Amino acid sequence: MLNQDTNILIVGLGLVGGSYAVALSAKGYTVRALSLERRPIDYALARGWIVDGGTEPEQFVGQADIIICALYPGVFVDWVEKYRHLFKSGALLTDVTGVKSAVVCKVQDMLPPDVEFIAAHPMAGRERSGVQYADAGVFAGANYIVVPTEKNTGLAIETCKYLGEVLGFSRISELTPKKHDEMIAFLSQLTHCIAVALMNAGDDDSLVKYTGDSFRDLTRIAKINDEMWSELFLINKEPLLKEMEKFRKAFDALEASIRSGDREEMRRQMRVSTERRGWFDK
Amino acid sequence: MLNQDTNILIVGLGLVGGSYAVALSAKGYTVRALSLERRPIDYALARGWIVDGGTEPEQFVGQADIIICALYPGVFVDWVEKYRHLFKSGALLTDVTGVKSAVVCKVQDMLPPDVEFIAAHPMAGRERSGVQYADAGVFAGANYIVVPTEKNTGLAIETCKYLGEVLGFSRISELTPKKHDEMIAFLSQLTHCIAVALMNAGDDDSLVKYTGDSFRDLTRIAKINDEMWSELFLINKEPLLKEMEKFRKAFDALEASIRSGDREEMRRQMRVSTERRGWFDK
Numbered sequence: 001m002l003n004q005d006t007n008i009l010i011v012g013l014g015l016v017g018g019s020y021a022v023a024l025s026a027k028g029y030t031v032r033a034l035s036l037e038r039r040p041i042d043y044a045l046a047r048g049w050i051v052d053g054g055t056e057p058e059q060f061v062g063q064a065d066i067i068i069c070a071l072y073p074g075v076f077v078d079w080v081e082k083y084r085h086l087f088k089s090g091a092l093l094t095d096v097t098g099v100k101s102a103v104v105c106k107v108q109d110m111l112p113p114d115v116e117f118i119a120a121h122p123m124a125g126r127e128r129s130g131v132q133y134a135d136a137g138v139f140a141g142a143n144y145i146v147v148p149t150e151k152n153t154g155l156a157i158e159t160c161k162y163l164g165e166v167l168g169f170s171r172i173s174e175l176t177p178k179k180h181d182e183m184i185a186f187l188s189q190l191t192h193c194i195a196v197a198l199m200n201a202g203d204d205d206s207l208v209k210y211t212g213d214s215f216r217d218l219t220r221i222a223k224i225n226d227e228m229w230s231e232l233f234l235i236n237k238e239p240l241l242k243e244m245e246k247f248r249k250a251f252d253a254l255e256a257s258i259r260s261g262d263r264e265e266m267r268r269q270m271r272v273s274t275e276r277r278g279w280f281d282k
Numbered sequence: 283m284l285n286q287d288t289n290i291l292i293v294g295l296g297l298v299g300g301s302y303a304v305a306l307s308a309k310g311y312t313v314r315a316l317s318l319e320r321r322p323i324d325y326a327l328a329r330g331w332i333v334d335g336g337t338e339p340e341q342f343v344g345q346a347d348i349i350i351c352a353l354y355p356g357v358f359v360d361w362v363e364k365y366r367h368l369f370k371s372g373a374l375l376t377d378v379t380g381v382k383s384a385v386v387c388k389v390q391d392m393l394p395p396d397v398e399f400i401a402a403h404p405m406a407g408r409e410r411s412g413v414q415y416a417d418a419g420v421f422a423g424a425n426y427i428v429v430p431t432e433k434n435t436g437l438a439i440e441t442c443k444y445l446g447e448v449l450g451f452s453r454i455s456e457l458t459p460k461k462h463d464e465m466i467a468f469l470s471q472l473t474h475c476i477a478v479a480l481m482n483a484g485d486d487d488s489l490v491k492y493t494g495d496s497f498r499d500l501t502r503i504a505k506i507n508d509e510m511w512s513e514l515f516l517i518n519k520e521p522l523l524k525e526m527e528k529f530r531k532a533f534d535a536l537e538a539s540i541r542s543g544d545r546e547e548m549r550r551q552m553r554v555s556t557e558r559r560g561w562f563d564k
Contacts, residue, residue, distance in 0.1 A: 143494065211562055
């Protein structure tokens with residue numbers, strides 16, 4: 001279903017949508033784009049990342065075989081509701097949103113029966129937003145997760161996985177919406193919460209002089225898109241609160257061992273973390 | 283006081299001691315080393331990092347103009363106590379330990395009046411130990427902190443700073459022992475506590491498949507030398523517990539805003555963290 005004749009439409013030309021356009025056009029695919037504003041369209045056109053694009057859905061949605069929505073979750077759901085009547089019969093819709101349970105079934109339920117939505121989460125990004133930072137290089141080494149439901153066809157799942165390959169992701173896998181959201185609560189959302197909290201725990205800017213790499217690495221993601229992440233946190237509130245609680249327990253256990261001077265217990269916890277971190281070496 | 287004729291002795295030839303030997307010998311200085319075992323000495327001799335070395339303090343300490351102890355804090359204090367009688371009159375002693383209040387005055391008080399101890403903390407390391415990982419490259423871009431007390435002479439302070447320059451550190455500064463320990467509690471020890479706790483909060487090794495860079499960056503230091511860090515945490519217990527408490531408050535505040543669905547408050551906290559993280563960009 002995805003080949004050089006496929007009419008691909010990217011909706012939302014920010015950092016992620018732009019990077020998709022870069023990667024797909026570089027592989028010879030025909031990409032068009034829709035955006036709320038003209039500027040990112042012109043930017044991508046000038047670089048040959050898209051062959052056409054504009055701000056009017058009526059002009060582009062009806063021709064698209066594959067529509068990739070690169071929008072924030074709430075905007076994505078609203079957009080589908082507003083423009084679903086324009087979709088071509090047989091079109092395949094996919095997305096890039098970082099939470100799934102609250103989005104996938106809602107979107108699948110609102111589509112006409114001859115349009116299929118297959119959810120995907122490209123786990124790659126930057127601490128920046130906007131098409132001017134688009135870069136297909138962020139996909140190398142990164143994970144692409146396809147999040148099907150029982151409503152999805154095998155063909156759509158395979159097409160979506162193939163899209164992940166074409167984009168240049170290093171690992172492509174499948175998760176249910178529930179498993180995806182639990183995983184993302186721990187690996188991504190909790191880490192962002194920790195970075196924000198650590199950054200907010202101290203207000204002494206003279207510390208900059210003494211900072212080593214560990215503090216910089218730990219707080220890199222404390223530079224955060226507050227509009228997007230506050231939405232993601234709230235949509236995935238229950239799994240996130242559960243992971244925050246688990247972290248707090250582990251943090252309290254370490255603190256208790258320091259407070260009581262129980263060096264053996266501290267060392268035991270450190271050996272556990274050292275062993276587990278070994279699993280995650282690239 | 284530090285020139286090509288200076289007889290430099292490094293005590294403890296692990297990762298940090300070894301990296302000092304690499305950096306100093308590359309600049310043409312004459313370096314000797316003491317170690318508990320013969321193996322690291324032979325390793326460094328074979329690579330030309332030292333001109334001589336051995337396991338017997340009696341053989342080397344008396345000739346040294348500058349003695350650099352690259353030992354764990356407790357071992358360092360014990361070593362000085364045991365071998366202070368060997369020090370040459372006018373010798374300068376320095377160290378690399380990551381905590382200061384508990385060490386500096388103790389060592390200064392036990393030395394003969396004609397030997398001076400000037401404390402220093404090279405803020406550079408690796409998640410590895412042993413001379414085989416020695417690498418002077420870790421000093422580039424890193425901080426070297428001189429930690430004088432009122433007992434120190436201007437000459438010793440300047441010599442120690444110059445040593446930091448020769449080693450290739452990018453920033454050299456001065457802190458009191460108390461300020462140093464507060465700073466290190468926040469920037470280094472707390473970050474290690476957080477990484478260990480995060481790693482210990484989840485035991486699902488299948489998550490490896492989905493891990494992105496943020497989780498990897500945040501937990502890099504969860505691979506931790508439990509012998510060294512448990513000692514550092516306990517020696518610096520009070521400042522560390524204070525910083526852990528500050529972090530917990532910030533974490534709780536973020537959690538409360540998520541639990542209550544107060545998006546404006548979440549966004550406010552994220553904007554604060556984003557602004558503060560900006561201070562730390564390299």
